[in-house]
Amino acid sequence: MKTGRCLKQITTAIVIATLSFSCKSSISRNAEQAKATDKPQPQPNLVYGDLIIKEQSDYLMIPVAVSEQNKDKGIDLKISRSYENERSNQLYNIIFYQKQSGEAHLLLNKKAIINSFDLLEVKAAQKPTTRVWLYKIIDKDTNTDTKFNSEDATIGYLSDLSGKNLQQITPDNTRIISWVVVPGQNALFLKIIKDSDNNKKFTAEDKTNFVRVNLDKIGMGTEIISDQIEQEIKSYIFK
Template sequence: MNNHIFFKKIAVFTLVAALSFSCSGGITRKSEQTQATAQQKSEQNIVYGELIVKEQSDYLMIPVGLTDKNQDRLSSYENRSSYYNNIIFYGKKDGQTNILLNKKAIITNFDLLEEKKVGKSSARYWLYQIINSDTNSDQKLDIQDARIGYLSDLSGKNLQQITPNNSQILSWTLVQSTGAIFIKIIKDSDNDQKFTEKDETNFIRVNLDKPVIGSEIISDEVEQKIKSLLVK
């Protein structure tokens, strides 16, 4: 009887010890992961690109990016892609600054647009291609995600989305006679969270006097008619 009680106590002690070790190991691993994440963030450093000066604008632009602190600062900047994470606008006359974006993003391209108007001063805008949403759910922002078009004034203010969510810009053309931008896009039409040759393309029109998300200019009806003529 005493032996039975003795072995029972040993079994209980062993079980408690095993559970304690398991919990301790889980806490340690979680702590290590948290420390690794914090270390990774601390190893990133802000890098400012070269000043962008346009005579047509009263603002200087300073591109902002991130680099690895463990790399040589100069070589890291020279080898990085032309993608940026934000842009600082600095007023040439008043010295006021403002930041383009208020969230994490990747700016893959930006172009100065000049709309020429008869008998009036030209209107100028910045056109950006920006990745700001993890559309393929891989826990990071990269060029595989949706690349959305935005317009702003020359100060970087009044930022306005002009292309649909869940699409990527392929090309664009400013048509002066219409005062509009025509943008070719590809849509994730099969909803597989990827942009491939299987997805549909279209063109949208964005009027510069009242920029909003543009509407597609090739309707479903027109596309079906084309398919009936070309696809057997």
């Protein structure tokens, strides 16, 4: 009887010890998993493009990208002559560095993607030469997919050569198709497409228009084709 009672006690002790070890192992594994989950993901490195130097400007320019954009293809931040950026080389900002004083500042004070930037140099008779930077920028998630990408609106901005006095020149929720400078008027004309059906996409069904920007007094451009003109055109064509 005593022997049987001893065996029963030993068996019970073994079961309790086994269950205790199993619980501790489970708690330990859960704690390790929680630590791994809570561990912050490493931030991508900033990548600076080659210096952009223009003799007409007192400022050097340094494009700013991030390494995660190029993790599959390797980093290649060569900028073309027109500064049009490939999709894999998205720019998030530009540093302007004053050659003489050493003062530096950023073009943007918000998150955005700079699709392209071009130096406009307008020479008109009997007028001082106008020099400004034209940017195509994505700065709103217009298709509501929680990220900035090529499906969003692309807005036009102008700044002076120092990267200051940044002004929006095309309406919200539009995309720039093309642009041309008319020196005689000291004006910039941009062809745009609007999300006119408000479906958060830019398609062939959306309306296009032209916007005129006065380079003597930079501000939001004026649309050239009014609703009245468009209705008149339709009345002739679709009779």
